[in-house]
Amino acid sequence: MIEFQQVHKAYTVQGRQIPALQPTDLHVRRGEVFGLIGHSGAGKSTLLRLINRLEEPSGGRIIINGIEVTALDANGLRSFRRSVGMIFQHFNLLASKTVAENIAMPMKLAGGHGSADIAQRVRELLVRVGLSEHAQKYPAQLSGGQKQRVGIARALATGPDILLCDEATSALDPQTTAQVLQLLAEINRELGLTIVLITHEMDVIRRVCDRVGVMDGGVIVELGDVADVFLHPQHPTTISFVQESEDDDFVTDEDWQQVQGSIVRLTFLGESTYAPVLGRVARETGIDYSILAGRIGRIKDQPCGQLTVALSGSESQALAAREQLQAAGVTLEVIRA
Ligand SMILES: Nc1ncnc2c1ncn2[C@@H]1O[C@H](COP(=O)(O)OP(=O)(O)OP(=O)(O)O)[C@@H](O)[C@H]1O
Numbered sequence: 001m002i003e004f005q006q007v008h009k010a011y012t013v014q015g016r017q018i019p020a021l022q023p024t025d026l027h028v029r030r031g032e033v034f035g036l037i038g039h040s041g042a043g044k045s046t047l048l049r050l051i052n053r054l055e056e057p058s059g060g061r062i063i064i065n066g067i068e069v070t071a072l073d074a075n076g077l078r079s080f081r082r083s084v085g086m087i088f089q090h091f092n093l094l095a096s097k098t099v100a101e102n103i104a105m106p107m108k109l110a111g112g113h114g115s116a117d118i119a120q121r122v123r124e125l126l127v128r129v130g131l132s133e134h135a136q137k138y139p140a141q142l143s144g145g146q147k148q149r150v151g152i153a154r155a156l157a158t159g160p161d162i163l164l165c166d167e168a169t170s171a172l173d174p175q176t177t178a179q180v181l182q183l184l185a186e187i188n189r190e191l192g193l194t195i196v197l198i199t200h201e202m203d204v205i206r207r208v209c210d211r212v213g214v215m216d217g218g219v220i221v222e223l224g225d226v227a228d229v230f231l232h233p234q235h236p237t238t239i240s241f242v243q244e245s246e247d248d249d250f251v252t253d254e255d256w257q258q259v260q261g262s263i264v265r266l267t268f269l270g271e272s273t274y275a276p277v278l279g280r281v282a283r284e285t286g287i288d289y290s291i292l293a294g295r296i297g298r299i300k301d302q303p304c305g306q307l308t309v310a311l312s313g314s315e316s317q318a319l320a321a322r323e324q325l326q327a328a329g330v331t332l333e334v335i336r337a
Pocket residue numbers: 011012013018019020038039040041042043044045046047200
């Protein structure tokens with residue numbers, strides 16, 4: 001759907017080249033929610049804005065729905081942009097226009113829509129984002145969450161099949177963030193829109209994304225299904241994001257010096273999260289566990305849990321326990337043999 005082939009970008013400031021995106025290959029699949037996470041300056045906004053050519057690439061090809069976007073002239077680009085909606089951190093609403101007028105704006109600018117058509121479409125969009133009561137209000141009369149809902153309705157006005165979200169929830173409190181993310185998930189599911197979002201919060205990725213790319217220094221350093229990346233982070237940047245998103249302090253190697261036996265991390269995903277596996281394996285093998293760290297939660301629609309445990313028992317009991325856990329669909333990583 002969205003294909004980057006060796007796309008790179010450097011900004012020129014006072015004759016100096018500032019690299020923002022190193023040559024990047026990327027494939028975003030149709031209908032997925034794809035998240036990019038990275039610290040400030042990692043290159044997320046640059047990558048996002050290259051998709052609809054709000055930034056011009058320094059090189060490489062961008063192909064979307066079979067159209068080589070990097071080869072379009074001004075007319076081609078204008079009509080292509082109707083298939084890409086965008087929402088922003090600070091909403092970018094026109095303060096002097098009502099909610100309904102803000103939402104109608106992209107259709108007016110595109111031309112070719114009668115006023116009855118536009119009014120009907122605005123009504124539908126207001127229902128979709130839950131703001132029917134607020135059509136005649138001005139942005140200043142709305143909460144942050146409501147403003148972002150207007151932003152979403154406006155982005156959907158021209159019937160795009162891609163929605164780009166530029167830190168769309170960064171200015172919102174946690175509860176409002178959850179509601180806006182839920183709305184984005186609904187739009188993805190019900191309208192089949194492909195969503196690309198950027199964020200610096202792992203929690204946003206965990207709640208709504210199917211796949212994630214982790215960016216650092218203009219490079220996507222890790223990419224994969226959210227469950228894989230979140231539960232088994234490989235790159236130091238990813239590991240630091242996952243640790244930041246934990247509520248508890250991470251257990252350190254020093255803490256582990258105090259416990260006997262081998263230490264393993266068990267990951268439960270989907271159905272295995274609720275199965276009474278640990279008790280059964282303990283009974284059948286005679287092994288015992290000390291729990292060193294644990295968390296349980298959801299990744300998008302799937303329950304998941306992770307436990308770090310010390311196994312105490314004989315070597316053959318520990319081996320049998322590991323085999324039984326793996327046979328029950330639990331992923332097992334040995335932290336200390
Ligand atoms: N218009 C610009 N002119 C010059 N340099 C820029 C411009 N936009 C971004 N940069 C630089 O490019 C690099 C990548 O910036 P970018 O905004 O893409 O990162 P980001 O991950 O989105 O960061 P943030 O979360 O702070 O927005 C940074 O070094 C930044 O300073």
